[in-house]
Amino acid sequence: MPVVPGAGDEIPLETWLHWLAMSRQRGARSAALGLTVRRVPTTIPSRNAGQLRRRLVVGLLVLASLVLISISFRSGETGPLSGVESAGATALRPFAVGLERVAQPFRDGYSWADGLLTAQSEAERLREENRELLQRAIQSEFALQENTYLRAQLNYIDSPRFPADFNPVVAEVTGRPAGAFTQAIVIAAGSSDGVRLNDPVVTADGLVGVVTRVTPSLARVQLLTDESAAASATDLRTDATGIVRHARGTRETLVLDRVRKEDVVRVKDEVVTAGWRAGALSSLFPKGIPIGKVTSVGQTDTDLFQQVQVDPYVDFGALDSVIVLVPTDRR
Amino acid sequence: MTATIWLRALAVAFVAAMLQVVIVSSIVVGGGAPDILLVTVVALGLLRGAIPGAVLGFVGGLVVDVSTLGTLGVTSLVLTLAGFWAGRYGETTRRARRLAPLLAVGSITLLAGVFGFILHYLLDEDVVARHALVTALAPAFVMNLILALPVHRLVRRVVGEELRAEPSAEVEVLV
Numbered sequence: 001m002p003v004v005p006g007a008g009d010e011i012p013l014e015t016w017l018h019w020l021a022m023s024r025q026r027g028a029r030s031a032a033l034g035l036t037v038r039r040v041p042t043t044i045p046s047r048n049a050g051q052l053r054r055r056l057v058v059g060l061l062v063l064a065s066l067v068l069i070s071i072s073f074r075s076g077e078t079g080p081l082s083g084v085e086s087a088g089a090t091a092l093r094p095f096a097v098g099l100e101r102v103a104q105p106f107r108d109g110y111s112w113a114d115g116l117l118t119a120q121s122e123a124e125r126l127r128e129e130n131r132e133l134l135q136r137a138i139q140s141e142f143a144l145q146e147n148t149y150l151r152a153q154l155n156y157i158d159s160p161r162f163p164a165d166f167n168p169v170v171a172e173v174t175g176r177p178a179g180a181f182t183q184a185i186v187i188a189a190g191s192s193d194g195v196r197l198n199d200p201v202v203t204a205d206g207l208v209g210v211v212t213r214v215t216p217s218l219a220r221v222q223l224l225t226d227e228s229a230a231a232s233a234t235d236l237r238t239d240a241t242g243i244v245r246h247a248r249g250t251r252e253t254l255v256l257d258r259v260r261k262e263d264v265v266r267v268k269d270e271v272v273t274a275g276w277r278a279g280a281l282s283s284l285f286p287k288g289i290p291i292g293k294v295t296s297v298g299q300t301d302t303d304l305f306q307q308v309q310v311d312p313y314v315d316f317g318a319l320d321s322v323i324v325l326v327p328t329d330r331r
Numbered sequence: 332m333t334a335t336i337w338l339r340a341l342a343v344a345f346v347a348a349m350l351q352v353v354i355v356s357s358i359v360v361g362g363g364a365p366d367i368l369l370v371t372v373v374a375l376g377l378l379r380g381a382i383p384g385a386v387l388g389f390v391g392g393l394v395v396d397v398s399t400l401g402t403l404g405v406t407s408l409v410l411t412l413a414g415f416w417a418g419r420y421g422e423t424t425r426r427a428r429r430l431a432p433l434l435a436v437g438s439i440t441l442l443a444g445v446f447g448f449i450l451h452y453l454l455d456e457d458v459v460a461r462h463a464l465v466t467a468l469a470p471a472f473v474m475n476l477i478l479a480l481p482v483h484r485l486v487r488r489v490v491g492e493e494l495r496a497e498p499s500a501e502v503e504v505l506v
Contacts, residue, residue: 057382061389061411068393068404073454081403088397092349096398099353107354 149320156204157323163286166325169193173319174218183226183246184209187322190217194326198284201322206290206313207231207273208322219324224291225252225316232274232283233291238264241274244291244310252316254292256308261299263306269294271310286325332383332493340375340490344387347371348394362462363470368395369443370478372410373417373435374486379493381418388414402454409447413439436479437472444468 072081115122150170157168171193175186189195191214201208201221209229213220222229225246233244233256240263247253256271271294275287292312299306332340351368358364368391376384388410395406417435424431448463 054381058385058411058415061385061415062408065389065392065404065408065411068396068407069402069454070404072403085397085400085403089400092394092398095349096353099349103354107357110358 146320152204153321153323161288163289163325165328166286167194167328169195169324169326170321171195171219171324172321183223183229183316184212185221185223185319185322187219187221187324188217189324190215190219192216193324194330195219195324196326196330199327200285200289200325202289202325203314203319203322205315206292207285208314208316208319210284211324221322223316224254224312224314231285231291232276233271234274235259235263235265235294236270236272237266238269240265242305242308244271247309252312254310254312256294256310257305259306259308261304261306265294265297265306265308267294267297332379336379336490337383340379340383340387341390343371343486343489344368344375344391345394348391349398352395352398360474361470363467363472363474365471365474365478366440366443367478367482368392369410369413369440370436370475370482371486372414373439373479374432374483375490376414376417376419377421377431377435377483378487378490379418380422381415384414384416384418385411386414388412405447405450405454409443409450412446413443416442432479432483433476436475440472440475441468444471 068081071079072085075081153170156162157170162168169189171187171189173185174188185208187201195211195214197211197214199211201211207224209221209223209226211219212222224231224244227246227248230243230245232241234241235256240259242256242259244254244256247255256265259265271291273285273287273289273291274283275285275289276283290313292310294308295311296309297306298308347368347370351366355367356364372384372388372391375387379387389407392405392407392410393403395401396403417439420435421431444464444467448460451463
């Protein structure tokens with residue numbers, strides 16, 4: 001007798017399993033008994049019902065999603081769903097916090113491990129960044145100093161202290177003495193800028209030296225601290241005259257030599273260039289350029305002149321730029 | 332599917348959604364983060380069928396949207412379809428195949444990524460295609476594949492597997 005379920009009937013799973021088991025047993029038995037077993041197709045309506053239900057559910061869910069998207073997107077933060085969403089988020093918040101607390105040790109562990117893995121490259125990057133920042137800081141410091149220095153030079157040029165009948169040629173110092181024996185600098189100005197041999201060189205602080213060699217774009221300046229340099233000078237307060245030159249055995253100390261014993265020179269007196277003129281001859285340096293301050297005065301019975309030490313105003317070891325005094329009549 | 336199984340499956344989807352929101356989204360490796368909720372929904376679909384897959388995807392997506400205060404329905408829509416497709420794949424293409432979770436997760440990750448991108452684009456949100464479809468999707472794809480088998484195993488342990496006796500044939504005994 002054929003076993004056929006009614007069309008559209010829902011068949012429990014247990015029944016299906018039972019039938020399947022039975023069909024296998026029947027297969028063996030019917031083969032033994034010579035019975036014919038024939039499989040028949042499933043009833044179409046039950047399959048269609050399953051498909052329909054599936055499509056209905058997913059269609060409803062998609063529709064619900066689209067409705068939610070539409071309402072949520074159109075209404076923004078003030079729409080009807082915002083309250084629901086806010087309440088939902090509030091309700092979910094404890095779960096999130098709890099999970100967060102549970103996960104925090106693992107997250108810390110992950111961060112720690114990740115930090116270990118990336119620490120080396122990170123350290124190298126930070127070192128490189130540090131080097132770069134240090135370079136920038138140094139450059140900024142240099143720029144600041146240079147700015148201050150140049151501003152002082154500019155103020156000096158514009159001030160009444162700047163010698164008349166001279167034009168300034170401001171030049172950057174590009175080279176320095178290689179050893180203790182050569183007290184000279186190389187500046188980035190030459191004959192093309194109007195610089196000539198024996199032009200005096202100053203800064204806003206005072207006398208620097210004299211140009212001893214000129215090329216079209218560069219010039220060498222012999223500093224006042226050089227062994228062979230000398231400049232006629234005078235005590236600004238007492239008019240005592242002498243010759244400023246390098247003090248032997250020291251690096252940046254000057255002496256005011258050839259000051260007669262009867263002239264009065266005192267400590268802290270200011271020494272400036274004398275700027276003499278005798279007929280066609282004249283001093284290389286204009287009158288009144290500051291040189292330094294007297295630090296000591298001494299004399300012995302046997303010496304013909306006083307021994308006057310002068311501390312120069314110019315820091316010869318920190319020259320960044322100088323001003324070459326070019327006579328106006330030459331230009 | 333009994334009520335107990337439904338409750339378990341809902342709990343699994345809920346936990347996966349919260350994990351995704353709280354923890355997994357922040358694990359960015361190579362520009363992308365894994366999507367454990369998607370992997371879980373795919374596993375649920377494979378194991379329990381298309382309807383549970385779609386429903387659980389919808390619920391999980393809704394939890395994510397609510398928790399992140401995003402546009403409601405966006406993640407729901409993506410995961411509804413993901414769960415449904417996974418379920419259909421399992422129903423029609425022999426879920427017992429060993430590589431079924433990998434194939435399902437891989438293909439659905441790509442499809443969900445593209446679909447999500449299109450959806451956000453249609454919603455006029457600022458989405459960079461290169462980032463969404465290459466930078467973020469490629470690592471997410473790899474990580475989802477890595478998660479696929481363990482998550483599938485775990486989900487199967489919790490919610491079991493639908494015993495499906497295909498009613499494709501009936502037996503008629505002719506005496």
